[in-house]
Amino acid sequence: MxxxxxxxxxxxxxxxxxxxxxxxxxxxxxxxxxxxxxxxxxxxxxxxxxxxxxxxxxxxxxxxxxxxxxxxxxxxxxxxxxxxxxxxxxxxxxxxxxxxxxxxxxxxxxxxxxxxxxxxxxxxxxxxxxxxxxxxxxxxxxxxxxxxxxxxxSVQFAKIGVTAGGVVVTAALAVLSWLVVVRALRPVDRLRAGADEITGTGATRRLPVPAGDDELSRLAVTLNDMLSRLDNAAERQRAFVADAAHELRSPIAALRTELEVALAHPDAVDPHDTAREALQEVARMGRLVDDLLVLAHLDNPRPQRREEDVDLHEIVAAIAEGVRDTRVPVTVSAGGAAVTHGHRDSLTRVVRNLIDNAVRHAASRVAVEVRRDGASVRVAVDDDGAGVPPADRERIFERFTRLDDARDRDAGGSGLGLAIVREIVRAHGGTIVVEDAAPGARFVVSLPAAAAPERAAVRPADRTG
CATH class of the missing domain: 3.30.450.20 (PAS domain)
Structure with missing residues (x-):
């Protein structure tokens, strides 16, 4: 053997x-x-x-x-x-x-x-x-x-004839089988040669697809589809790394400038102001690194998460109470418990990112609605800001995307918050869409409702944070 x-x-x-x-x-x-x-x-x-x-x-x-x-x-x-x-x-x-x-x-x-x-x-x-x-x-x-x-x-002649004929037929069939197998495996050689030419250096190459509609041609098509997905993933990864490097460059440059100025002109710079500004830049880098780690974790095809039944109304109420921007009140309305099954910290990040995004763009108010809708639970976050143009309602969920290019980066965020929201919602089997709030924008998240019975505790109808 x-x-x-x-x-x-x-x-x-x-x-x-x-x-x-x-x-x-x-x-x-x-x-x-x-x-x-x-x-x-x-x-x-x-x-x-x-x-x-x-x-x-x-x-x-x-x-x-x-x-x-x-x-x-x-x-x-x-x-x-x-x-x-x-x-x-x-x-x-x-x-x-x-x-x-x-x-x-x-x-x-x-x-x-x-x-x-x-x-x-x-x-x-x-x-x-x-x-x-x-x-x-x-x-x-x-x-x-x-x-x-x-x-x-007669029997002896028959034995000789059968033996000789069997040997001749077997030899002829062996040769024919070899030729047929060689011809049948020729597309495999071409596939192998094509695979050898794919170096993974960025050039887009595809395997040759054999003529016909047999197993080898379907295999080649499947492998080409896989290569396309790998190319797209590699392109997204390269773009992600480039954007991350660009985003990290700004706070590092600002921090370096603050420190160089403080060292070059110690008498003209207040140390406390320098430390405070440096701390702000460090905090900004920390938030960006945290968001990058979250995205890297979500890109894992099999994330290890401890899931449980989560009441989204409790999460929304807790986050709304912690909003520090007093110019924009956050109103929460709920029609009872809205329980889904998932990772509590990830769902908390979804709600926090949506409320922070609404507060950042709102003119005077933010309204959050939490309710169960049949077999799903729904969280809707409204603001009365400028809204999102229909052409950009899908693009805003891409990584490092900012619609307002003129605003300050500290006010506008890193452009990763909504991307994280969409990845977490998809990982939980849900959807997120952007609608008109007349005026402003409404972000609507739908998640599968938990199979366990709803808790009957009575919630306050409205709460202001």
């Missing part, structure tokens, strides 16, 4: 096909030779019995000649019930039966027996059959012995 495993796929397929054909031809050849042997023996027995019937007719008509008429190379004897020879052909024994008592009993039962040719001075074995006759007063049996030389010669 180890040697077989070192063979190429072409060789293994060809060997398997050749072995199967050789076994089939061998079985067929054996059956053919056996059938031919049986048919020749039956024909020989039938001819001998017809000769015996002719002699039996002479015995029954009491016209038995002596010697008996000759039928070619056949030897015929007429034997009585006591085993005495009554008549024989010229080549037979006129004194002793050509078969012994045991064989004679078998012949009387209708069987044919094999006889050594030396018994009658012949080089080839004989086959003896019998025909019983019943002349008046004394039953006799006619023994007919025929040579097996022609039958054996």
């Amino acid at each position: 180890s040697r077989l495993g070192r063979l190429s796929l072409r060789a293994r397929l060809t060997l398997a096909a050749t072995v199967m054909v050789a076994v089939g031809l061998a079985i067929g050849g054996v059956l053919l030779v056996v059938a031919l042997d049986r048919a020749l023996l039956d024909a020989l027995d039938e001819a001998a019995r017809r000769q015996g019937e002719d002699i039996a007719a002479l015995v029954e008509s009491d016209r038995l000649p002596d010697p008996l008429p000759s039928y070619g190379a056949a030897v015929v004897q007429v034997v009585d019930e006591q085993g005495r020879v009554l008549a024989s052909t010229p080549g037979g024994d006129r004194l002793t039966s050509i078969v012994d008592d045991a064989d004679l009993a078998a012949i009387r039962d209708g069987d044919a027996v094999r006889l050594d040719g030396a018994r009658l001075g012949q080089p080839e074995p004989l086959r003896v059959v019998g025909v019983e006759t019943d002349p008046p007063g004394d039953p006799h049996i006619v023994l007919v012995a025929v040579s097996l030389e022609e039958q054996r010669r």
Whole structure:
């Protein structure tokens, strides 16, 4: 098996096909030779019995000649019930039966027996059959012995022909199988060569698709689709790394400037102001790094999360109470418990990012609605700001996207908050859309409701933070 495993796929397929054909031809050849042997023996027995019937007719008509008429190379004897020879052909024994008592009993039962040719001075074995006759007063049996030389010669020729033909057919089929396998695997070689040319350096390459609609062509199409997805993922990763580096460059540059100014002009700079501004830049970098880590965790195809039943109304109420921007009140309305199943910290981040985004863009108010809607729970966050143009309602969920390019970066955020929201919502099997709030924008999150029964605790209808 180890040697077989070192063979190429072409060789293994060809060997398997050749072995199967050789076994089939061998079985067929054996059956053919056996059938031919049986048919020749039956024909020989039938001819001998017809000769015996002719002699039996002479015995029954009491016209038995002596010697008996000759039928070619056949030897015929007429034997009585006591085993005495009554008549024989010229080549037979006129004194002793050509078969012994045991064989004679078998012949009387209708069987044919094999006889050594030396018994009658012949080089080839004989086959003896019998025909019983019943002349008046004394039953006799006619023994007919025929040579097996022609039958054996025919079977031998058949064996030689079957063996030679099997070898030729097997060899021809082995060659044909090799050619077919080589042709069938040629697209695989092209696929392998195409895969060798794909270096992953950024150039978009695809595998050649074989002609037709067979398994190999479908495999090539599937692999090309996979390569497209990998290219897209790599492109997103490169863009993500470039954007992250760009975003980190700004606070690092600002922090470096503050420190260089403080070192160059220590008498003209207040150390407390420098430390406060440096701390703001460090905090900004910390928030950005935290968001990047969250996105990296969400990009994991199998994130390890401890999930539980979460009441979104509790999360919304707690976050609304913690809003520090006193110019924009946050109003929360709920119609009872809105329970979903998921990761509490991730869902908390969804609500916090949506409320922070609404507060940042609102003119005077932010309204949050939490309720259960059939088999889902719904969180809607409204603000009365400038709103989101329809053409940008999908783009704002892309990473590092800001619609207001003129605003200050500290006020506008890093452009990762809504991207994190969408990734978390999708990971929980939900959806998020942007609608008009007339004026302003409404962000609507829908999540599957938890299978557990709703808690019946009564919630306040409105709360202001």
